[in-house]
Amino acid sequence: MTFLIPTHEQAHAGLRAMKTVLTSAGELAPIRREALLAIQQHLLRTAFDLDALDPITPAALAEAIDDPALRTQLISGMVTLTLARDTVAEEEQAAIEGYAAALAVEPVALAQLRKFQTERLVALRFDVIRRSLLGPAMKQLYEKQGLFGVLKNVGSFAGLWENSAVAGRYRGLANYPDGSLGKELWRFYDANGFKFPGEKHGAPEPLLTHDLSHILGGYGTDFQSEGLVLAFQAGYKRQDPFSVLVFVLLNGQHGLRLTVFADPAHGYYNDKPGAIDDVVRAFARGAQAKLDLTDHWDFWAVMDRQVEDLRREYGIEPLAA
Template sequence: MPVPLPGADRVDLRPPDRAETVAIVRGLRGMIAPSGEPTELQRLLIRAISHSMTGFDVDPDAVTPLPPEELARKLERRDAVFRTRILQLALIGELVEPQPPAEVCSAIETFALAAGVDDGMRQVARDLADGALGLALHDFERNGYTADWSPDSCRQLHATAALAEPWDQATHDPELAARWAELAHCPPGSLGRGVHQFYEARGFVTPGLPDSAPPYLAQHDWVHVVADYGTTLEAELEVFGLIARGIPDPRGFSMLAMVLGLFETGRIERAAGLFEADAGHLSRDRDGMAVRLGDAMRRGAVAGVDLLGVDWFGLSALPVDDARRELGLPPKDGAATAAGSVGPWDKGGISPFQQRSGRAKAEAEGRPYLSYGAELG
């Protein structure tokens, strides 16, 4: 029987204390490695994310695993959203495995049933464990955050034609292209001017023009600037970790599941209308990336805003720091910066391909190339 959800008079909405954090880490270890040891990447992720989200540092190697049913009982005073977030932490540990072991899927399913909650990405992980990649991709689309998309969902994008699917392009939309071009005239130091320079330095094509990214995907480019993240694939993991955890609807987790499949396991070959698989970017620097991802998720949780649903043009004239405050977005933790997290104008904040594209576009337009400080790492 599932552990009943508490009523309004019993629900605990306080942040976890140390004892509860230890219990959660024990439970996560019990789900991710039911009969063995977590991988090094899984250990680092459990430790870094739990520390970023609670403030308590718990070493997964220093605790005994907790059975999934017992963890559910320890969360008896927590609501469905809290329990779902814990399920999603376990799913992160599962989804960084190219083919999750069946026993891990079973342990996570046991917790979901005992806690009375679920997440659509659990079925995706089960499909991957069964080797059913095609079914996994189908279930990802069916259970993800954008599954309920409708043309009314995209007013903030300002496309003149309705977008039937979230990742549809708008490549011949003069009004939309003109709106993006106007960002060049925003005040110096503003968010809008920063986004214009962000595109210029990397040779990106703005929505509304041929060969541009989908307008919905372009929403995340504003996040790179306002949240101070570069544009390497490691930084994309940070950006989507922030976005996914910031979306109040727990289904937003699918955005993080998407980039884990693209940029860690490579099991998702193509997504979001533009991204293509390039595996290993979370495990390449396991220690640093675990800290960076954990901090990005913390920042998203504090803000609690669907950053893909923001009408960014309404904030474009604000100084970047003011826009950040308007969104309730906290700064990076120093540990993330020390671990290698950089901004779009820093060394390591741009990829070689993007730099070449920026130079080629500048040459084609007959102007000097400006990187605005972005350098190769």
């Protein structure tokens, strides 16, 4: 799935529905207002006056938007918007359920919201992880190397042993040309004190697409930047992209620990003007990319290529843009 751009009329109806959801339990919260404005600017390319948007009934929304894929995207977007605040009201979920029923869609993100609201957190963690980044990465590793390959990666990450062949290959990136993807990855690990894949406590090799997205996207490693690179990955991900956004918001807004790789925070985006705008902008930037780096991307085949050349080839816009 790539992000679908609705028509002007469809965007207007969708924004009305989003505002209806977000005001079903009270006034439009500042963080959600910022998110709606960011969606208009970076994704929809519209400039509707939010205060002038009237409520819309589920039946009217169904009449305005008939494409099943666009319907699914809209409901998934509603879920992520509700999670942008550190509390989700029952009225907001009920409003989303009403729209989903009228549109006859059952997005993954809505099922995840249901688990969150009913505090089925074990099932929620499992579902988000298996659909976002870690699950698909480990599945592809299993397809390529079998169970033994998975166990070797997990064992080295747990510190049980070092896979010297894998570790040596990554250490050898120090000798790659300056400006190449491989050399920049080596510098990224060296500067941050990270262990290479194959080394004891080194990240499993399938997660290299995340670290390489840091480099191709130009994002740092602080808490906010980690959220941005994940949003960037959600943008270019073709399968279950909204699960990655759900991961970002559950981790950063709702304090839910999902993996050992990401420390949680509660209400991180509160009182940080521009932070949610940055997340939407990173998602939009990823959506412009021509390649899903999480889908069987052979990064070793391009380790010797210049980062700037790869950005142009993959359609990754400059960060400042």
